[in-house]
Amino acid sequence: MKEINRSVMKKDAVSLVTGKPVYTEDIAPEDCLVVKALRSPHAHAIVKRVQTKTAAGVPGIVCIITSEDVPQKRFTIAGQTYPELSPYDRLILDPHIRYVGDPVALVAGTDVAAVDRALRMIRVEYEVLKPLLDVRDARDNTVIVHSEEDWKSLVNVGGDNKRNIVAQSGEDWGDVEGELDRAEIVIDRTYHTKQVQQSMMETFRSYSYLDAYGRLVVVSSTQVPFHIRRIVATALDIPKSQVRVIKPRIGGGFGAKQSAVMEVYPSFITKLTGRPAMMIYSREESMTVSSPRHEAYVHIKLGADRDGMIRVISLESLWNAGAYGDHSPTTVTLSGHKSIPLYNQYKAFRFNYEALYTNTIAAGAYRGYGAPQGIFALESAVNELAAELHMDPVTLRLKNILHQGEKMPAYFNETALSCHLEQCLLRVRDMIGWDRKYPRQVLSNGHIRSVGLSLAMQGSSISNVDVASATIKVNDDGFYSLSIGATDMGTGCDTILAQIAAECLQCSVDNIVTYGVDTDISPYDSGSYASSTTYLTGKAVEKTCHTLIKRMKARAAAALQCHHTELLEFDGTTITDPDSGHCVSLRDLANGAMCTNEIALEATEAHFSPTSPPPYMAGAAEIEVDPETGHIDLIDFAAVVDCGTVINPALARVQVEGGIVQGIGMALTEDVILDPKGRIQNNSFMQYRLPCRMDMGTIRVEFAPSYEPNGPFGAKSIGEVVINTSGPAIADAVYNATGIRFTELPITAEKVYMALKHKDCKTQ
Amino acid sequence: MMNIAYLLNGKKEKSDIEPGMMLLDFLRSKGCHSVKCGCETTNCGLCTVWLNEKPVLSCAILAARIDGQRVTTLEGMQEEARELALYMGREGAEQCGFCNPGFVMNVLAMVREVTDPTDNEINEYLSGNLCRCTGYASHLRALHAFIKAKGAVDV
Numbered sequence: 001m002k003e004i005n006r007s008v009m010k011k012d013a014v015s016l017v018t019g020k021p022v023y024t025e026d027i028a029p030e031d032c033l034v035v036k037a038l039r040s041p042h043a044h045a046i047v048k049r050v051q052t053k054t055a056a057g058v059p060g061i062v063c064i065i066t067s068e069d070v071p072q073k074r075f076t077i078a079g080q081t082y083p084e085l086s087p088y089d090r091l092i093l094d095p096h097i098r099y100v101g102d103p104v105a106l107v108a109g110t111d112v113a114a115v116d117r118a119l120r121m122i123r124v125e126y127e128v129l130k131p132l133l134d135v136r137d138a139r140d141n142t143v144i145v146h147s148e149e150d151w152k153s154l155v156n157v158g159g160d161n162k163r164n165i166v167a168q169s170g171e172d173w174g175d176v177e178g179e180l181d182r183a184e185i186v187i188d189r190t191y192h193t194k195q196v197q198q199s200m201m202e203t204f205r206s207y208s209y210l211d212a213y214g215r216l217v218v219v220s221s222t223q224v225p226f227h228i229r230r231i232v233a234t235a236l237d238i239p240k241s242q243v244r245v246i247k248p249r250i251g252g253g254f255g256a257k258q259s260a261v262m263e264v265y266p267s268f269i270t271k272l273t274g275r276p277a278m279m280i281y282s283r284e285e286s287m288t289v290s291s292p293r294h295e296a297y298v299h300i301k302l303g304a305d306r307d308g309m310i311r312v313i314s315l316e317s318l319w320n321a322g323a324y325g326d327h328s329p330t331t332v333t334l335s336g337h338k339s340i341p342l343y344n345q346y347k348a349f350r351f352n353y354e355a356l357y358t359n360t361i362a363a364g365a366y367r368g369y370g371a372p373q374g375i376f377a378l379e380s381a382v383n384e385l386a387a388e389l390h391m392d393p394v395t396l397r398l399k400n401i402l403h404q405g406e407k408m409p410a411y412f413n414e415t416a417l418s419c420h421l422e423q424c425l426l427r428v429r430d431m432i433g434w435d436r437k438y439p440r441q442v443l444s445n446g447h448i449r450s451v452g453l454s455l456a457m458q459g460s461s462i463s464n465v466d467v468a469s470a471t472i473k474v475n476d477d478g479f480y481s482l483s484i485g486a487t488d489m490g491t492g493c494d495t496i497l498a499q500i501a502a503e504c505l506q507c508s509v510d511n512i513v514t515y516g517v518d519t520d521i522s523p524y525d526s527g528s529y530a531s532s533t534t535y536l537t538g539k540a541v542e543k544t545c546h547t548l549i550k551r552m553k554a555r556a557a558a559a560l561q562c563h564h565t566e567l568l569e570f571d572g573t574t575i576t577d578p579d580s581g582h583c584v585s586l587r588d589l590a591n592g593a594m595c596t597n598e599i600a601l602e603a604t605e606a607h608f609s610p611t612s613p614p615p616y617m618a619g620a621a622e623i624e625v626d627p628e629t630g631h632i633d634l635i636d637f638a639a640v641v642d643c644g645t646v647i648n649p650a651l652a653r654v655q656v657e658g659g660i661v662q663g664i665g666m667a668l669t670e671d672v673i674l675d676p677k678g679r680i681q682n683n684s685f686m687q688y689r690l691p692c693r694m695d696m697g698t699i700r701v702e703f704a705p706s707y708e709p710n711g712p713f714g715a716k717s718i719g720e721v722v723i724n725t726s727g728p729a730i731a732d733a734v735y736n737a738t739g740i741r742f743t744e745l746p747i748t749a750e751k752v753y754m755a756l757k758h759k760d761c762k763t764q
Numbered sequence: 765m766m767n768i769a770y771l772l773n774g775k776k777e778k779s780d781i782e783p784g785m786m787l788l789d790f791l792r793s794k795g796c797h798s799v800k801c802g803c804e805t806t807n808c809g810l811c812t813v814w815l816n817e818k819p820v821l822s823c824a825i826l827a828a829r830i831d832g833q834r835v836t837t838l839e840g841m842q843e844e845a846r847e848l849a850l851y852m853g854r855e856g857a858e859q860c861g862f863c864n865p866g867f868v869m870n871v872l873a874m875v876r877e878v879t880d881p882t883d884n885e886i887n888e889y890l891s892g893n894l895c896r897c898t899g900y901a902s903h904l905r906a907l908h909a910f911i912k913a914k915g916a917v918d919v
Contacts, residue, residue: 007852007854007856009850009854009856010853010856010858011850012861013852013853013856013858014850014853016847016849016851016857016858016860016861016864017845017846017849017850017852017853017860017861017864017868018798018838018842018845018846018868019797019798019838019839019845019864019865019868020854021797021798022797024863025797025864026797068883143882151834174819198896199896200860200862200896201800201808201810201860201862201863201894201896201897202800202801202802202860203802206859249860249861250860251860251861251862252859252860252862252896252897253860253862254896283802283803283804283805284804284904349867386807462859464799489860490858490859490861490862490897492856492859493861509820530856623774648856649851649854650854650856650902651856653856653902654855654856654857654859654897654898654899654902657898657899657900657902658859658896658897658899659899660899661899661900662896662899684803684804684805685802685803685805685807685808685894686805686807690894690896691889691899692892692894693886693887693888693890693893693900693903694888694891696887696899696900698901699899699901
């Protein structure tokens with residue numbers, strides 16, 4: 001292996017560090033109309049009348065759109081393979097307002113000042129309705145979020161809009177009630193995680209224009225160009241052939257850009273006016289009318305014997321979909337499927353779930369996609385069980401965890417073909433110095449040092465659904481161009497996939513030019529989500545290379561007048577006939593193919609995966625709690641990840657570090673708080689606290705690579721699993737320091753302080 | 765409208781501007797597309813540029829303030845940025861890259877101000893530069909290597 005398992009620098013690294021204009025806004029035409037939305041201040045209302053006449057008279061205003069002007073065809077903004085599991089419950093503009101920020105009108109004008117002025121001059125008459133804000137009250141509430149008759153679910157996921165149900169289902173395996181009865185100890189607890197914002201540095205943005213053929217071109221910072229094409233065409237009610245989507249460099253996504261959060265708005269303006277139009281979400285819009293992680297209540301019943309064997313796991317998830325159902329039916333299923341299999345020795349399990357509408361911000365896809373909520377609950381319960389049993393949490397886990405070769409009843413009966421979970425756990429125990437530090441140590445200044453740990457898993461692509469493809473062409477002098485539909489959002493897939501191609505074609509990664517994504521040019525790919533790029537598109541690249549080599553040999557056979565093509569040997573630069581010793585160089589082959597040739601030196605292959613091999617991780621946190629203030633300092637975080645073969649160690653490591661820190665944000669500071677009227681109170685980086693450099697202790701990362709037979713060169717995914725351990729590991733460390741078990745994230749200093757104070761009162 | 769005269773990346777320029785225009789918007793209108801907006805509330809550091817060689821947040825400064833002053837953006841620091849890019853790239857520390865321009869401007873200010881900075885000094889100096897991709901650890905590795913190499917050349 002020459003190009004695999006090598007820290008190749010990202011192909012765009014120099015451009016990015018030197019600040020080249022490569023993002024959506026940088027490359028937009030200067031004459032783009034500015035598009036902004038007028039948004040509802042009410043969580044639940046009916047728009048009775050919109051007066052736009054005065055606003056339309058503002059110099060520079062080109063058009064003002066209300067719900068009367070848009071197609072009456074419902075759609076979903078969830079970027080998923082068709083038919084989407086998310087309900088078709090949106091219109092571009094809807095007179096039924098379902099949360100604070102739902103758009104009432106769109107204003108397009110020649111400059112920002114004119115548009116801002118016009119927005120202030122629009123008068124809206126609302127019939128304000130009672131909002132439904134707490135998901136625990138949502139089922140069969142008299143307040144119905146989606147009362148419309150044309151609400152549509154393409155796939156039966158148990159939804160019923162008249163009962164506020166987006167999706168519901170469940171599965172039982174084994175005698176759950178019997179095992180709970182027989183268990184000597186049962187942990188019965190509900191865990192609560194809140195909405196969390198992806199907070200990618202580049203907010204949502206897109207511009208559109210009509211090309212020379214009159215087609216609508218949408219340039220967007222998106223993870224899912226092909227889904228955007230379908231969603232925009234559906235929403236605008238135009239043929240899909242009339243839409244082309246281009247993805248330039250993306251300033252981060254983390255799942256937020258797996259939804260068409262705003263592409264339909266400028267597209268609709270361009271369609272209407274024929275003029276280029278651009279919409280850029282402010283940070284406030286990105287915090288309030290976007291697509292955050294689902295708020296969840298996860299109820300766990302964990303039945304075990306005194307010897308620490310877990311007999312039964314029951315996990316019931318209640319999901320706050322918010323105002324629209326994007327990604328709800330799918331994220332909620334991950335809360336069980338990507339947590340329960342970690343403890344595969346159970347005799348029975350139950351996984352029930354429901355996702356319900358409320359009049360709050362519509363949640364969507366965020367790194368982990370439902371797994372972080374489930375894993376926080378299950379791992380916290382396992383840590384609680386260890387405490388109840390007075391057993392070391394590592395020992396308890398070693399008795400119960402999944403091993404390679406085992407069948408996973410809670411994971412579609414798939415077999416764990418590659419699993420180094422135990423190695424991850426044992427190594428992380430040593431890295432953090434668990435045996436010396438568990439559970440706590442009181443320092444001379446009164447601060448308490450403690451440790452806590454967690455396991456995690458995820459998947460690699462959506463099995464039997466998503467499709468990836470790649471096209472590789474041979475060009476002048478034998479350089480290759482690799483076209484992909486997967487989107488590099490900073491993760492480096494343009495480079496990683498080139499590494500896979502270079503390995504197969506036995507050349508330097510510099511000899512591969514990567515291009516992505518333009519839906520008119522690139523081969524189909526579901527997009528970069530569900531931890532699929534390296535695993536799924538990587539395999540498509542590998543298959544494509546093999547087909548291409550066959551083509552090159554066919555062409556060489558003609559040149560060498562050799563009749564047994566399959567015996568020819570390709571070493572990266574030359575194709576040789578071992579019988580005759582005659583050979584043709586790749587350079588001559590490539591250049592010769594441009595003159596008197598009928599064998600196209602290019603190949604396209606598609607790939608889907610019948611399985612979704614989980615990557616695994618063990619994470620351990622060492623924290624220091626100041627009991628006088630409740631402040632938690634993160635001292636050290638150790639992580640060991642099994643992502644199969646590591647294709648690019650530097651980029652994989654950064655994925656782990658970045659994921660851990662996002663998880664730390666969710667664990668300690670990031671909190672979406674609603675006021676009684678349903679307005680998000682912390683709508684800026686001033687109030688919504690992202691982790692900064694000063695908050696981080698040391699982060700140490702190692703790998704324990706297994707070999708996944710279904711992945712390219714044994715690789716699995718890494719992008720999402722890495723966000724899952726921070727929350728439960730830190731929560732357990734807080735328990736070990738203070739004796740207080742937090743069942744809700746984030747665990748802010750204020751909460752720790754108040755809980756300690758309360759505890760003191762009780763003990764006195 | 766008002767007229768301002770200033771040095772942008774070493775070049776003498778004059779412009780007519782609206783008095784309320786922010787420096788961030790002004791610089792982008794001048795084609796300095798490296799300057800990014802990330803938050804509108806002076807919390808993210810993406811819009812960092814130099815005013816008279818000192819890092820400032822261009823989202824919080826009126827363009828009118830640069831009258832008679834020197835402004836530097838990443839467009840004017842290409843050579844050093846390319847050097848730094850090699851060390852950032854080696855660690856994969858650039859990731860999505862959107863925070864890079866403001867970060868790089870602050871890094872280049874830091875290396876002029878602080879000799880041989882420790883981890884803590886680096887984190888403190890750059891604490892206003894948010895990054896959502898990396899978790900910051902790779903930045904430290906890249907910066908130490910960059911500073912070491914730079915020191916070797918300077919000696």
